[in-house]
Amino acid sequence: MEYTKIAGTDVEVSRIGLGTQPIGYFDKDLGMQTIRKALDEGITLMDTAPVYGDGRAEEILGDVLKDYDREEMIISSKTGMEKVNGKSVRNASPELMEKTLKHSLQRLGTDYIDIFHIHWPDLIQPVEETARFMGKLKEEGTIRSIGVSNFSSEQIYDFCRYAQVNVCQPPYNLFERDIEVGVLPFCQKNNIILMAYRSLCQGLLTGKMSRDADFSDHPVKKADPKFQLPRYLQYLEAVEKIDEFIREKHDRTVLDLAIQWILGYNNTIALWGGWKPEHMEPVNDVFGWQPDQGTRDQVREIVKRTVKDQVGPGFLAPPTR
Numbered sequence: 001m002e003y004t005k006i007a008g009t010d011v012e013v014s015r016i017g018l019g020t021q022p023i024g025y026f027d028k029d030l031g032m033q034t035i036r037k038a039l040d041e042g043i044t045l046m047d048t049a050p051v052y053g054d055g056r057a058e059e060i061l062g063d064v065l066k067d068y069d070r071e072e073m074i075i076s077s078k079t080g081m082e083k084v085n086g087k088s089v090r091n092a093s094p095e096l097m098e099k100t101l102k103h104s105l106q107r108l109g110t111d112y113i114d115i116f117h118i119h120w121p122d123l124i125q126p127v128e129e130t131a132r133f134m135g136k137l138k139e140e141g142t143i144r145s146i147g148v149s150n151f152s153s154e155q156i157y158d159f160c161r162y163a164q165v166n167v168c169q170p171p172y173n174l175f176e177r178d179i180e181v182g183v184l185p186f187c188q189k190n191n192i193i194l195m196a197y198r199s200l201c202q203g204l205l206t207g208k209m210s211r212d213a214d215f216s217d218h219p220v221k222k223a224d225p226k227f228q229l230p231r232y233l234q235y236l237e238a239v240e241k242i243d244e245f246i247r248e249k250h251d252r253t254v255l256d257l258a259i260q261w262i263l264g265y266n267n268t269i270a271l272w273g274g275w276k277p278e279h280m281e282p283v284n285d286v287f288g289w290q291p292d293q294g295t296r297d298q299v300r301e302i303v304k305r306t307v308k309d310q311v312g313p314g315f316l317a318p319p320t321r
Contacts, residue, residue: 001042001284004267006166007191009145011114013074015263016283017045019197019273023060024053025219026275031057035064037277039072041284047169047195047271049078049119050100050107051088058107065109076115076167076195077104078149080122080130081318089321092122094133101142115167115195117147121155123320131162138163147195150317153186165192169271171313172196173205174242174261174299175226175235178312188266196262198313199270201226204235205258207243211236225311238306242299250289257299259286 002015018038023031035046048057058077065073079100080092105111116137118130137143147167148156159165168187170179176198187194200206202221211233215221226235243254250257262270263286274280291299303310 002263002287003044004193004269006115006145006193007267008164008166011074011144011166013045013114013193013269014043015269016043016259016286017047017074017076017195017269017271018043018280019199019271020046020048020057020061021052021220022273022275024048024055024057028056028060030276031060032064033277034274034280035061037280038274038283039068041280043272043280043283044072045074045076045269047076047197048108049081049117050104051078051081051119054083055103055107058104062107062109070110074114075108075110076117076147076169077108077113078117078119078147079104080118080120082321084321088318090120090122090124090318091321092118092120092125092130094129097130097133101137105142112142112144114144115147116143116145117149117167117169118151118159120150120318121148121152127155127158128162131159135163149197151183153182156183156186156192160190167193167195169195169197171198171316172262173198173201174258175201175204175238175303175307175310176313177300184265191267193267193269194262194265195269195271197271199262199272200255200258202273204239205254207239207254209236209239223315224313225315231307231309231311234307234309238303241302241306245298245302246291246295249295250291252289255282256286256289257291257295260290261296261299264290 079097082091145166149169221227
């Protein structure tokens with residue numbers, strides 16, 4: 001495992017983090033085993049959020065934390081979302097953030113959160129009030145570092161006028177590369193850790209998905225245009241071609257490439273989602289190499305030729321209240 005330090009803090013984290021979103025929706029015992037397996041593999045970073053199973057992911061994480069020293073686990077969670085008529089909407093008001101933070105701390109069984117993100121930019125709430133409140137929480141020690149999730153580079157810049165941003169969490173993988181213009185270079189230039197979620201594109205980049213898979217019960221995949229026919233078959237073909245190419249050129253797999261596509265940049269973390277302990281077994285196999293620029297260019301070309309109807313992660317965006 002590789003580790004990095006978050007600039008402006010004394011927080012050191014593993015460069016692969018466990019994404020606990022699926023743990024909030026599947027079997028609790030398997031979820032707890034998955035978290036323990038991740039820790040055994042050297043993963044110290046656990047990324048969660050109140051909206052993952054309506055707090056269930058945080059509760060499961062908190063149950064595991066009882067068996068460990070608090071310092072053994074770096075917890076990343078989020079705020080700035082509320083339920084209105086059964087749907088999640090953006091709300092980064094200090095009042096709502098204070099309320100959700102209190103509940104998160106209770107579910108996690110801790111008195112501080114290591115990395116605390118604004119889950120989505122609030123287009124109504126003045127950014128100055130949101131940022132200053134986050135800065136206050138950091139000064140008090142309730143949070144150790146400030147994160148923003150799903151922000152554009154312009155939105156991060158505005159936020160930074162009132163509080164230091166330590167971590168940025170966007171969706172990023174070799175199929176969803178919009179941040180390579182804007183957010184990624186901004187974070188690199190300003191020494192902000194980039195914590196990429198959807199690193200494996202909801203499992204597409206594991207190379208283990210079948211053509212007849214049924215996603216009707218999956219909380220995210222069923223809404224993701226990538227997993228709907230006929231587009232899904234295009235993405236599967238691209239995965240097969242990339243896997244064949246990367247095995248021949250580097251004796252590596254498409255899974256190795258997917259993670260190193262992110263870790264090949266400085267100041268980056270890749271979130272690895274999982275809800276079964278076996279999902280964590282290949283974690284340490286991905287290190288020891290990096291794709292060169294020529295490899296990246298060839299992979300981009302494979303995607304361009306194969307996926308005729310590319311689509312980004314825009315479906316994830318929740319409405320403004």
